[in-house]
Amino acid sequence: QVQLQQSGAELVKPGTSVKLSCKASGYTFTSNHMNWIKQTTGQGLEWIGIINPGSGGTSYNVKFKGKATLTVDKSSSTAFMQLSSLTPEDSAVYYCASGARAYWGQGTLVTVSS
Amino acid sequence: DIQMTQSPSFLSASVGDRVTINCKASQNINKYLDWYQQKHGEAPKLLIYNTNNLQTGIPSRFSGSGSGTDYTLTISSLQPEDVATYFCLQHSSRPYTFGAGTKLELK
Numbered sequence: 001q002v003q004l005q006q007s008g009a010e011l012v013k014p015g016t017s018v019k020l021s022c023k024a025s026g027y028t029f030t031s032n033h034m035n036w037i038k039q040t041t042g043q044g045l046e047w048i049g050i051i052n053p054g055s056g057g058t059s060y061n062v063k064f065k066g067k068a069t070l071t072v073d074k075s076s077s078t079a080f081m082q083l084s085s086l087t088p089e090d091s092a093v094y095y096c097a098s099g100a101r102a103y104w105g106q107g108t109l110v111t112v113s114s
Numbered sequence: 115d116i117q118m119t120q121s122p123s124f125l126s127a128s129v130g131d132r133v134t135i136n137c138k139a140s141q142n143i144n145k146y147l148d149w150y151q152q153k154h155g156e157a158p159k160l161l162i163y164n165t166n167n168l169q170t171g172i173p174s175r176f177s178g179s180g181s182g183t184d185y186t187l188t189i190s191s192l193q194p195e196d197v198a199t200y201f202c203l204q205h206s207s208r209p210y211t212f213g214a215g216t217k218l219e220l221k
Contacts, residue, residue: 035210045158045201045212061209095157101148101203102169104157 002026004096004105011111016086020108022079022096029077030054035097036070036081039107048094051079086112116140116204120213128221133189135216137202142182146206149178149187152215153198161200162187194220 007021022034036048049060051070058070067090069082079096093107117140127133137147145165150158160169162178165185175190189196197220202213 044214045203047203047208047210047212050208059208063209100163101205102160102163104159107157 002099002103004098004103006096006105006108009109009111011113012086013114014087014112017082017084018086018110019080019082020094020110022081022105024077024079024098027099029072030074032098032100034070034072034079035101036068037095037097038092039095040092048081053079083110088112115209116143116207116211118202118204118211118213120202120216122216123214125216125218126221127192127218129192129194131192133192133218135187135200137185137213139183139185139204143204143206145181146204147178147180147185148203148205150201150203151198152201158201192220
């Protein structure tokens with residue numbers, strides 16, 4: 001069955017970066033685009049961007065350009081999202097979602113605090 | 115960006131009730147509208163894709179309809195396990211955008 005296993009919770013300091021992972025199993029990794037979504041209590045759900053694991057091609061929400069960088073490692077069927085120059089406003093649960101958003105990871109909680 | 119206005123924000127209903135949740139897009143989204151259910155502490159779960167297609171494994175009491183800018187999720191007979199927050203998502207054009215959510219509770 002399709003599974004997306006995300007990396008564990010992160011507590012990070014303002015101004016630093018963090019790299020989240022999403023390991024896919026149960027399907028051909030390169031056959032489905034991978035979305036990344038941010039969820040906060042205040043802003044709700046926000047679509048960050050999408051990556052084509054086969055080509056590496058990406059499309060970003062303008063709001064997250066310069067903040068998020070999406071990459072993949074085809075050899076390990078893993079998608080990554082690096083978040084840079086972190087501020088408290090980046091504190092959220094981040095999800096990966098594949099298969100036209102039918103399959104979601106369990107989410108990674110990122111807390112930005114000094 | 116396409117704005118998605120979801121209503122109501124909060125809904126209280128009894129077991130067996132017919133429940134409807136609405137999403138209105140700021141422009142025509144050509145039926146590229148999905149509905150998700152999210153229970154506390156869990157990831158969203160896809161219920162309906164492209165307006166009216168039931169995702170595999172989802173009970174038939176869930177249905178979707180709509181066109182143009184106006185879309186509806188219907189639960190034909192509310193069950194206790196349907197207590198959750200429901201979101202719509204338009205994927206007609208990027209950036210994809212979500213509704214603000216409808217929190218559904220039992221009366």
